[in-house]
Amino acid sequence: MKTIKEPVQSEIVIKKSQFICSLFPTRTKSESKQIIQKINEQYSDATHNCTAYIASDGEGFDDDGEPGGTAGKPMINVLRKNELHNVTAVVTRYFGGIKLGAGGLVRAYSKSVMDAVGEAEILEIEEYEVYTLIFEYSDIKAVDSEVRNNSLEVIDKQYSDKVLYDVVSKDNRDIVKIFEKYSGKIRTSFKNKQFLEKI
Structure with missing residues (x-):
């Protein structure tokens, strides 16, 4: 699967109508809706702000007043055809x-999104199960050693009263089993699934 690395915008004019496509990397429906609201405010004087998004927790599209099926659906079809995930498209x-x-x-709406996709930097992504490890500061060396030896990837670290690592497996190893021997010292729990850049 694929996503875009950073926001991109392109513009076309067809029979005097101006179409501005804004593409954004977004992980969730909530992020997509925030982006859409921001664009609606930025281009509040536009005739239409049509939208399409594919996120890790769902997808959707909206014609925003254009005749049914002429804007949002063609836009999301372009995203699907290009195998894009975690992306929001708004055509103003x-x-x-x-x-x-x-x-x-x-x-027009299809071309607008296609042109923007053509200008975007595309990243290959895969879906991974994310697990959270919770442990004491004194166990950092042991955890880091297991992470290295089992080809795990730490995608987030937090340090408070305890240490929290969010980890994924590059080759679908059972993360819970890896840390079973530390039962009582290192807590391992499934967090969520995320689309991440290939690691």
């Missing part, structure tokens, strides 16, 4: 006075 339209018809709208 300023109407130029010439109607495009249903077919013309489908082509």
Whole structure:
């Protein structure tokens, strides 16, 4: 699977209508909705702000007043065709006075997203199970050793009264089993699934 590395924007003009496509990397539906709200505020004077997103916890699209099926659905189809995940697309339209018809709208919204995807830097991603390890500071060396020896990847570290590592396995090793021998000292629990850049 794939995603985009950073936000990108492209613009096309078709029969005097201006189409601005903004693409953003987003992990969740909540992030997508926040981005959409921000774009709606930024382009509050636009005729339409049509949207499509594919996140780790769901997907959706909206025609924002365009005829049903002529904007959001073609946009999400472009994302699917390009195997993109964790991405939000917003196409802002300023109407130029010439109607495009249903077919013309489908082509315009599709092209707008395709052009933006073409300008984006694409990353290969995979879905991993994320586990949280909770342990004492005195066990950092032991945990780091197990992480290295078992080809695990630490994607986040937190230091408070205890140490918390979020870890994933590069080759689907059973993380719980790896730390079974530390029962009582190192707590291991499933956190969530995330799409991450290939490691």
